[in-house]
Each structure stands twice: as structure tokens, then as C-alpha cells.
Amino acid sequence: MDDLELPTEEQMQAMKDEINKVVQEEIKQKKFDQLLDKLTPHIENIVLKYFTYLSQYFRAKEYKFNPTGLVTVNTQQEITGTKIFDKFSIKDGTANQLLLANGETVDVGDYLPKQFPHAMGQLIVEPDSDIRNQGLRLMKNKANWDSFVLTGCNVDPENRDGVWKMGSTSSQFRIQKQEDQAYDIKGLVIDFDCISLKFNNQLVAPLPSPPIDYAIYQSIAYGMYEHLIWGTLTAQKDRVYISLLITHSDPNTLTESGYTMFSIVNDDIKPKFTGTQHNIPINAVMFAQKVIGYPICWNGAIPIDCFIDPQGHVKINTQCQLHLPDDFCVQFCDSYAIYNQSS
Structure with missing residues (x-):
């Protein structure tokens, strides 16, 4: 025992440092284990999302998904196929406009479709491509209730020679030459109440009682x-x-x-x-x-x-x-x- 030498101060410090190092490593390992227990669920969730994204990505690659096929705003796109919309409107459009297939708009009054019988305008019936054979023209005007059928139309719609006009106004039914349309007394006229019939303003029916001609x-x-x-x-x-x-x-x-x-x-x-x-x-x-x-x-x-x-x-x-x-x-x-x- 006498031969046993006590460690020197440097040796004692070195052993102390070694012990501290081991203790610190144990502490760090323990903290790491605790931290790992806490982070594991989060890491698993992140990994799952990542693999889900990768799965979707490779599936999109497999079906050649093209995100440019989506409808976007502020870009000019050509859309094919059938699309159904609940409502479609034109910017700055009005209720009196129609949208044509070429993108242009026209006024409703320029047409007389059967679905809108009160539209202002006229409908020309043409038996063939030669306008000289059009023969029949239908007119309807909501402004003054006029509605007429014109026969014998000419090549020039403004030419009224030989054109006969049949139809009604707000107060009478007329059959007259179109060139006489400015005259209410021309042609055959039936009054609004269907009581009298006149031809060129001469009463045809009912016939008036002849005046008594005294001697x-x-x-x-x-x-x-x-x-x-x-x-x-x-x-x-x-x-x-x-x-x-x-x-x-x-x-x-x-x-x-x-x-x-x-x-x-x-x-x-x-x-x-x-x-x-x-x-x-x-x-x-x-x-x-x-x-x-x-x-x-x-x-x-x-x-x-x-x-x-x-x-x-x-x-x-x-x-x-x-x-x-x-x-x-x-x-x-x-x-x-x-x-x-x-x-």
C-alpha cells in the first residue's frame, strides 16, 4: 500500500472531465430519445403527405395530365366539348341585344322570331334565293299595334308599286295598295268594332236607309x-x-x-x-x-x-x-x- 501513489491533480482533473463527458452524453441521449418520441408522429405525417403527393404526381404523369386545360381568367382560350352554365351574360350587354355565333351582338328589333311576336321588324318569306320571288312579307310593330301581310313584293323593298297590304292598325282592318298606306280612307276598311265596312271612304255595309225623295x-x-x-x-x-x-x-x-x-x-x-x-x-x-x-x-x-x-x-x-x-x-x-x- 505504501507503494500506491495518489493521482496527481492533473490526473484527478482529467478523470473528472471524463466523468462529466460521460454524464453529458447520457443526458444528451436521454433528451434525444424524448425529443424523438415527440417528433416521430409529425415526421410520419410529413412522410405520408410527401408520398401521397408523389403518388398523385406520378399518376398525373401516367395519364398525361395537362394543367393548362383549366379555364383561366384574363386569357384567350378555345374550349371544346359541351359546357353547361347556369347563367351567361355579356359585359355591358342590354336586354335588347342578341349574341351571334361570331361573337357580335345585334339589336332584338332587327329580327322577328316567332318566340318574340312583339319584336319590331319584318319577316320576308322567300321561296327561293331570288328576292324577286319573295312574294310575302310579314310586318309587326309594337309601337302602334300595326301588323300586316304584304303580297306582290318587288325586288326593291322600297318599291311599293303593285304591292297589296292586308292587316290591322289600332283602330281598323285594311286591305289596300301599299302606296296608299298614308291614307286611312283608301281601300277596303273595317272599323275596330266590326260594325261598318267602307271602300274608298264610301259606306258599303251596313247600307244606309235611302233618304225619302219627296215629289x-x-x-x-x-x-x-x-x-x-x-x-x-x-x-x-x-x-x-x-x-x-x-x-x-x-x-x-x-x-x-x-x-x-x-x-x-x-x-x-x-x-x-x-x-x-x-x-x-x-x-x-x-x-x-x-x-x-x-x-x-x-x-x-x-x-x-x-x-x-x-x-x-x-x-x-x-x-x-x-x-x-x-x-x-x-x-x-x-x-x-x-x-x-x-x-
Whole structure:
């Protein structure tokens, strides 16, 4: 034991350092184990996500997935296939616009589709590519309720020659030439209430009750030797009716020629002619024997020629040229047309 040497101070320090080192290593190992226990779940989760990503990545590579096929904003893209959208709108678009297949927009009023019968415009029916054979044009205008069918259309739609227009306005139904459309009275017109029918503003139906044409008594003029015993001269419609008994008394009657018994006063009922004027015969009988004591009783009936001339003078004896007595009586019973057609 005497030979046992005590370690030196340096040796003691070296052993102390060695012990401390071992202790520190144990402490570090223990902390590492604790830390590893804590980090293991997180590491496993990260590794799982990483392998999931790798799996998706290689699957995308396998099916050649192209992320550029996604629809993106602010880029010009061409989309193929069928796409269904709940709603589609045009930037700054209005309810009166239609989107065409080429991307342009037009006003709804430029078309007249059957789904929108109130659209303003017109529809032209063409049997072939030659516009001259279009034949039929349909028009509808919401602004004034007009709706028409046009037939016989020309090459130039503005050319209205020979075009007939049939349809309704807000107040009537018309059939008229299109060139007369500015005139409400032209053509065949049925009023809004379907009560009257007019053609060129002349009432066709219902026919008005014809006015009562009263016979009008007319005045006559006769000479100082003539006297009206009885009868009248009347005008009704376009005809004059004569029923008169006129006497003549002149002690100095010396005539074997025509003699005027009376004249028409009203120029409106004097005979009128479309061509050459002529005299119109009138039935007349002359009585040459007066019955004494009976002013209106005459005997000795003699048929005698009589006529009315265009000036309205009624004359006798122009053809017979009898020697007229001082006293005689003439009975007139006939009628004549005011308006006469002559060559």
C-alpha cells in the first residue's frame, strides 16, 4: 500500500472531465430519445403527405395530365366539348341585344322570331334565293299595334308599286295598295268594332236607309191667253211628271204653226243631254168645243203633237199645223227624264 501513489491533480482533473463527458452524453441521449418520441408522429405525417403527393404526381404523369386545360381568367382560350352554365351574360350587354355565333351582338328589333311576336321588324318569306320571288312579307310593330301581310313584293323593298297590304292598325282592318298606306280612307276598311265596312271612304255595309225623295211641286209660266184649270207639274228623283189641263182663249187667234202652251221655270228640271240636244215628245189631247155652262167640260177631242224642248218650252201643233180655234183646251199627261243620253 505504501507503494500506491495518489493521482496527481492533473490526473484527478482529467478523470473528472471524463466523468462529466460521460454524464453529458447520457443526458444528451436521454433528451434525444424524448425529443424523438415527440417528433416521430409529425415526421410520419410529413412522410405520408410527401408520398401521397408523389403518388398523385406520378399518376398525373401516367395519364398525361395537362394543367393548362383549366379555364383561366384574363386569357384567350378555345374550349371544346359541351359546357353547361347556369347563367351567361355579356359585359355591358342590354336586354335588347342578341349574341351571334361570331361573337357580335345585334339589336332584338332587327329580327322577328316567332318566340318574340312583339319584336319590331319584318319577316320576308322567300321561296327561293331570288328576292324577286319573295312574294310575302310579314310586318309587326309594337309601337302602334300595326301588323300586316304584304303580297306582290318587288325586288326593291322600297318599291311599293303593285304591292297589296292586308292587316290591322289600332283602330281598323285594311286591305289596300301599299302606296296608299298614308291614307286611312283608301281601300277596303273595317272599323275596330266590326260594325261598318267602307271602300274608298264610301259606306258599303251596313247600307244606309235611302233618304225619302219627296215629289216637289214645280211652278210653270204661261201666257196671258192661257189659264190653268187643274193639275200639277212635279219633280221626283230624276224625272218630271206632267198632269195639267190648260185652256186658251184669244178672239184673234190666227195660227197654223207651233204654239207654246207653258214653260218650265226651274232650270234644274229642264231636259239635259249628254250629246246632241233634241225635243222630247209629250202626250197631249186638244178639245175644241166648250160646253156652255160648264167651265171644265170640253168636247171634240183631237190628238195633237206636243213636245218639250231643251229650253223647257212645251209646244203643240208644230207638226200637225192645224188652224187653232180662238178657244180650246189641252190636256197634258206624261213624264220625261231630266238626264238623257244621246249620240
